[in-house]
Amino acid sequence: MAVPKEETSHHHGYITDKEKYHQRMARIEGQARGITKMIDEEKYCIDILTQISAITKALQGVATGLLDDHLKHCVLDAAKQDDNAAAAAMIKEATDAINRLVRS
Amino acid sequence: MAVPKEETSHHHGYITDKEKYHQRMARIEGQARGITKMIDEEKYCIDILTQISAITKALQGVATGLLDDHLKHCVLDAAKQDDNAAAAAMIKEATDAINRLVRS
Amino acid sequence: MAVPKEETSHHHGYITDKEKYHQRMARIEGQARGITKMIDEEKYCIDILTQISAITKALQGVATGLLDDHLKHCVLDAAKQDDNAAAAAMIKEATDAINRLVRS
Amino acid sequence: MAVPKEETSHHHGYITDKEKYHQRMARIEGQARGITKMIDEEKYCIDILTQISAITKALQGVATGLLDDHLKHCVLDAAKQDDNAAAAAMIKEATDAINRLVRS
Numbered sequence: 001m002a003v004p005k006e007e008t009s010h011h012h013g014y015i016t017d018k019e020k021y022h023q024r025m026a027r028i029e030g031q032a033r034g035i036t037k038m039i040d041e042e043k044y045c046i047d048i049l050t051q052i053s054a055i056t057k058a059l060q061g062v063a064t065g066l067l068d069d070h071l072k073h074c075v076l077d078a079a080k081q082d083d084n085a086a087a088a089a090m091i092k093e094a095t096d097a098i099n100r101l102v103r104s
Numbered sequence: 105m106a107v108p109k110e111e112t113s114h115h116h117g118y119i120t121d122k123e124k125y126h127q128r129m130a131r132i133e134g135q136a137r138g139i140t141k142m143i144d145e146e147k148y149c150i151d152i153l154t155q156i157s158a159i160t161k162a163l164q165g166v167a168t169g170l171l172d173d174h175l176k177h178c179v180l181d182a183a184k185q186d187d188n189a190a191a192a193a194m195i196k197e198a199t200d201a202i203n204r205l206v207r208s
Numbered sequence: 209m210a211v212p213k214e215e216t217s218h219h220h221g222y223i224t225d226k227e228k229y230h231q232r233m234a235r236i237e238g239q240a241r242g243i244t245k246m247i248d249e250e251k252y253c254i255d256i257l258t259q260i261s262a263i264t265k266a267l268q269g270v271a272t273g274l275l276d277d278h279l280k281h282c283v284l285d286a287a288k289q290d291d292n293a294a295a296a297a298m299i300k301e302a303t304d305a306i307n308r309l310v311r312s
Numbered sequence: 313m314a315v316p317k318e319e320t321s322h323h324h325g326y327i328t329d330k331e332k333y334h335q336r337m338a339r340i341e342g343q344a345r346g347i348t349k350m351i352d353e354e355k356y357c358i359d360i361l362t363q364i365s366a367i368t369k370a371l372q373g374v375a376t377g378l379l380d381d382h383l384k385h386c387v388l389d390a391a392k393q394d395d396n397a398a399a400a401a402m403i404k405e406a407t408d409a410i411n412r413l414v415r416s
Binding site: 222226229233241244253256261265271278297 | 318325326327330333334336337340341344345347348351352354357358360361362364365366367368369371372374378379381382386404405408409412413416
């Protein structure tokens with residue numbers, strides 16, 4: 001991988017609007033708690049499935065938003081610095097991640 | 105919908121192992137909090153996407169498990185009571201829910 | 209599996225409207241040929257991806273339609289004949305298939 | 313959109329191995345014909361669903377492969393030519409396409 005291990009523990013500065021993502025994740029955490037409660041109270045199965053579809057959609061929205069930020073910042077930066085190998089490695093990482101998302 | 109509103113607030117008794125689902129959801133809540141933290145600390149995008157794929161898979165496991173329970177209990181019960189209309193309506197609800205899951 | 213090998217080569221009679229599914233699949237075959245042609249002519253990547261999303265949606269529509277037919281016919285029939293083991297085995301098969309669909 | 317209509321009818325030259333994609337699509341067309349035949353012969357529902365999962369996975373493999381090619385060629389080219397607006401517009405198009413794939 002093009003990204004050294006120590007770098008992954010640093011701030012990357014690629015997220016355009018961190019507060020927005022924080023709020024979306026806080027809402028997703030609330031949705032997860034709501035589903036746990038529905039299971040505890042044994043709510044109607046179909047209603048729980050509807051909530052699981054909703055939270056899955058919300059998570060995918062976060063994922064594709066972050067991916068957009070990542071491609072715009074990290075990949076374009078590497079390309080502009082003429083670091084072809086780094087840019088290609090990042091794109092490979094990104095498409096591998098997309099593959100996992102599409103299949104998850 | 106075949107299921108009257110008031111019924112959805114009752115216990116349905118279709119979940120075979122409620123404790124197992126409760127634990128899986130508790131783990132999912134923890135994963136969601138972990139992703140929020142990764143965003144706050146601006147961890148590497150691809151690592152966050154990997155976590156989102158993992159939580160999505162876990163949620164889908166809960167969904168298809170509940171669906172299995174639902175089909176085994178509610179639908180078969182209706183079929184055995186010769187309530188064809190109720191059984192068909194439940195199956196329609198179930199396949200609509202599957203459609204939403206497949207597309208989410 | 210609950211379904212013996214020889215049975216899978218017989219007609220099952222569960223498809224409510226075979227002509228409709230035949231036509232939908234014929235359209236899907238045409239869409240696949242169209243995508244091959246787009247690749248041969250090296251059309252713009254995003255336009256090809258849009259077509260792949262469309263054909264995937266169409267295939268999932270066929271899948272959930274067939275599943276609905278299957279649950280309505282095979283599973284309910286087994287339930288009505290009080291063949292609990294057969295009905296439960298079919299539902300297990302169905303939810304395994306849903307799992308593969310959700311993750312594909 | 314950043315890509316003018318007339319350009320989409322030109323060859324784009326971004327596909328690294330056109331022959332490979334042509335062969336994968338030819339196999340997908342064959343799989344689609346096989347599913348049509350299974351429906352005509354009313355094969356067991358679950359076996360048809362398994363084939364639909366397989367063809368869906370194959371299509372998504374084509375999609376993410378093309379996306380990888382697209383990002384590597386079109387987007388990096390724009391970035392290197394310091395055409396920030398074009399590169400950002402292409403990435404936006406790409407993440408919109410990913411969104412449709414993830415949800416299809």
